[in-house]
Amino acid sequence: MSRKTGVLELAVLGLLHESPLHGYELRKRLSAVFGPVKRISYGSLYPCLKDLVATGLIAEDAAASVSGVGKRGRTVYKLTAEGKERLQDQLGEHGPSAWEDESFGVRMAFFAQTDADVRLKILEGRRSRLEERREKVSSAMSRTREKLDRYTLELQQHGLESVEREVRWLNELIATERSPAGGPGRGAVTARPRSAKSPG
Amino acid sequence: MSRKTGVLELAVLGLLHESPLHGYELRKRLSAVFGPVKRISYGSLYPCLKDLVATGLIAEDAAASVSGVGKRGRTVYKLTAEGKERLQDQLGEHGPSAWEDESFGVRMAFFAQTDADVRLKILEGRRSRLEERREKVSSAMSRTREKLDRYTLELQQHGLESVEREVRWLNELIATERSPAGGPGRGAVTARPRSAKSPG
């Protein structure tokens, strides 16, 4: 159900949980959730919305004018009770599908509505996934180091360091999750000093 | 010609320039070129190969057994003269299509066969592209900082720092490109010290 990508469904449900939205606005917010890469096209959004309406997880409200006279037929979508339930179910999932590349970002974007233990499981799952990848890339590099030109090598080195950097980031997030949440003097976001870099 | 993605075509031509390959091996190498994300499926590789054969840029050699008796019909693909020309054309391109997200990695993977001035243009183009993105993300963050929960904020902060890191990386690459290439005591890869990190 709901096409190939459960991620899109989740993102839509999550966004509509905050407030009802029409397609255009929904798409803009989805672009924010999915990041600068990977944009969502209407060709996948509309079918997804159609499915969600058909399944009864969301409802469309065609006559929703904003404040004055009928502006135009903007179909506004909102979560139904079933949709809220479904969203809670999805937010409770903490298997591999939650920490793969396509879904992790979306899952974390809705961490505010996610239980603390689930958050932790997902972060740890993501970390092992990346450590796995680091191992693979790293060993592939030592196997082929001699044969590669400097550019390929630079590319792989940069990729490897990106993975390592994300692992460190996850380590910090996990540590923050595990530490007691109410301590004094702690900001909303883990206050990392931006590691006083040399200017270029 | 050659479907939607010119990038795949370029990658195939580039790989076949090094040596003739059959589909399976080609796909493995493409996976390396395109990175751990974004894998190439046969559903796009085979049509691409078919196109390239039809256009006369590559040729297939069905009877190519490796060394002994006929193993099985492995169709081996190799570059034609036209294909080599085409590859040179593509490697000479240094417009936006060379430094967008989908193509930059592939372009850089074949930098060893690319002219120095073209390399520099692509690296600089990529850098402006990322600086542009950094500006957008950065200003979007300051506009919405108050409204966002810590997780969304962490996500965006991490994204922003990833972009900044890639810009620094490009700065180093560009500096290396501009400095005289034959200096003594320089390794194959720019010998960056891995920035003595605190352990955690």
Add this chain to the structure above:
DNA sequence: CGTGCGATGTATCAAGTTGATACATCATCC
């Protein structure tokens, strides 16, 4: 006032891609 322009807004479609699947050969181990 009109008219051109860009943002907002809904919707569709040809062309292209994915993930699964089918099928066959080969090497290795039990």
Add this chain to the structure above:
DNA sequence: GGATGATGTATCAACTTGATACATCGCACG
């Protein structure tokens, strides 16, 4: 002898993309 898994070619329904069409709105410029 047969089970398992890597190598290898190939296809297809279901799905996504990028382009396009179309309409409304605000608003600046002459």
